[in-house]
Amino acid sequence: MSPPALTRGYEVVIGLETHTQLATASKIFSGASTAFGASPNTQASAVDLALPGTLPVLNRGAVERAIRLGLAVGGTIAPLSIFARKNYFYPDLPKGYQISQYELPVVQGGTVEFHLAGVPHSVRLTRAHLEEDAGKSVHEGFEDQSGIDLNRAGTPLLEIVSEPDMRSSKEAVEYAKALHALVVWLGICDGNMQEGSFRCDANVSVRRPGAPYGTRREIKNLNSFRHMAQAIDFEVQWQIDQIEDGLQVHQATVLFDAGTGETRAMRSKEDAHDYRYFPDPDLPPLVIESAWIERVSGEMPELPRSMAARFEREDGLAAADALVMTQSLAFARFYESVKAAGAPAKMAANWLMGEVSRRLNAEERGIESSPIAPETLAALIARIADGTVSNNGAKQVFDELWMFSSSRDAVVPGKVLPSSTTFSAGAGTAEVDAVIAAKGLKQLSDSSELERIVDAVLAANPKSVDEYRAGKDKAFNALVGQAMKASKGSANPAQLGELLKKKLA
Structure with a gap:
């Protein structure tokens, strides 16, 4: 593969984290519905809210969908994986932590392949791990306040993390499209980006060719391919401008404003230790036996x-x-x-x-x-x-x-x-x-009628006949045109051409 094109002398480095909502009827740790569009807070169970005395129970269907993805990308299905608590505080996170996977994810490695301008590309996957979604802060329709809808809390997600293998927004978009097509193909996600079923976070940095990776900024919650391209392109130019002006790029989480086409910082980017991960005491290790993998493999569609x-x-x-x-x-x-x-x-x-x-x-x-x-x-x-x-x-x-x-x-x-x-x-x-x-589009294929038309055209165009017989091929096209005109465009062109050649031989 040829070296990546540079942007103003800088190499662009991109990795994607994709939150894929798994197509299960119920949530990952409770029996609450995952149906989209319900009235606010009508699908948040006591388990989703972590009310005292409740315990999470893992959704087997979510695990099977993760296995499908792992098999499709050629990853390793972990025989044992661990659920952890990711601790942070936000209004739409009712527990004060998110149940996710950290040190031992369910899928490790794998690749996603795609073509860009006819050239094959391959992006390595770091991991894919199961986790629950948070709720949603609602700002529209409120004056000087926000609402919280916890219907999404506990919805099963498979977060698919790529290596930083992409070198342009076009590569990132084609990778995301290929991954989107794959998860829909496998039946593990409905792929509805408008409803938030497939959301991407783009980690973007720039560097001089051969230099260590630059400081990355994470663009959150990109739910359209067009916005992904716009956000990455703006972010790349912004980072280069910072460096060229002698300023530093600081690690941060940023949002994309579709109205202005710009990214803007939301908060400083956290590192893993900031989340104080530890194994969830309420969930035992997830054990996936080889027989389970073999059964799922036998049910896979042709890839x-x-x-x-x-x-x-x-x-x-x-x-x-x-x-x-x-x-x-x-x-x-x-x-x-x-x-x-x-x-x-x-x-x-x-x-x-x-x-x-x-x-x-x-x-x-x-x-x-x-x-x-x-x-x-x-x-x-x-x-x-x-x-x-x-x-x-x-x-x-x-x-x-x-x-x-x-x-x-x-x-x-x-x-x-x-x-x-x-x-x-x-x-x-x-x-x-x-x-x-x-519409009168039936072709005239009656041989006797076509012969009558051809004979009349040849008789009316002796000059073109002589020119064709003298070796001027363009004269033949002129005769075909006259014959098609005489048939009002209804003659079968192939049959007409063969008959003309036969008559002119």
Whole structure:
């Protein structure tokens, strides 16, 4: 790999700590619900609040999700790990401490791989440890005071800590996207960043190439990839400005202000000893036997790298295309459903990377909410393959299907489709054929009719015929154009070209 690009002569060093909310129905040490959006303080049990006489009981489902992550990244699942109390005082921390893991985390090591501009990258993981979330301070709607919502208190988190292997905001974002896709793929997290299910803290420092690591500042609670890039880029420039002005960068926790695009210091950064970690006396060591790991391993889905390799091997996809098909489990399943409905693999992949992705990106949708079902896309591809519609015509059909599936009262420019025409998910061929007919996009493939058109065009353009026979290839294109014009654009281009060549031979 080539040396990292420098920013104003400095090397950027980034590590990420990612708080992944585990997709369990109940909290990590109590039976309280983890459902999002409940009225404030209605899902905080006596255990979450550490009321006298209560004892925490570990959620087995949270442990299994941690094991899944460890297996997927090639980490070591600790046969014995310890829960500790992380002591600090904050209004939304009802116990005055957070139950976490410190010296012996449940997962140690591992790597996350991704591509940036076609170049493979790998980021090492330090650890992944189980812990409980804190509550939430609420400032909106209060005058000169704040509210405390403890519904999140005790929600299970898996904190995934990377090594400082990233050298730009782009690398950090691509790593975070790859990790986000992986935890959703594994089914251990719903990945909803707006609801706080996937939050990243970025540790950022700068140094001259070859020098020791600089002083890092931690940007807290980044819950969008766009904000992550903006925050890191601003922080890098700020730190360089400090150093260039002869000032020191002090270790600190900072927040990103999305309104101004700036980071600002919140408090001086604590070190581990400031938290006075000690083993939680109410929780025994977590013992994970090999049989448990083997069972979880047997229930794992096919991983993205393995699936991409299979698509290359069995479907003949290029490596880059296979990566796109496995960008998420939902995308991969959609692709496989299009194939299962009869579409050739490469055509299915091309349409998913082309028109489908174009529409999804424009409307900020995920593949899960595509208005066009896999069966319908396969039916459209079949009509291209059998010559019923051209590629350009198929794009018009696709746009019409998308509009009608998204909004029932959409109108085709210049033509109103029959009011009886409806589109439903998975309906397929009937809808595709209805749009082709309504928009007059069916290709002319009747050989006798095409021959009549070709004969007329050749008779009307003797100069172009002579030029082609004299070796001027451009004359052939002119004849094709005249024939397509004569057919009002409905002729099958491939069939028309073959017939022209035969007549000109």
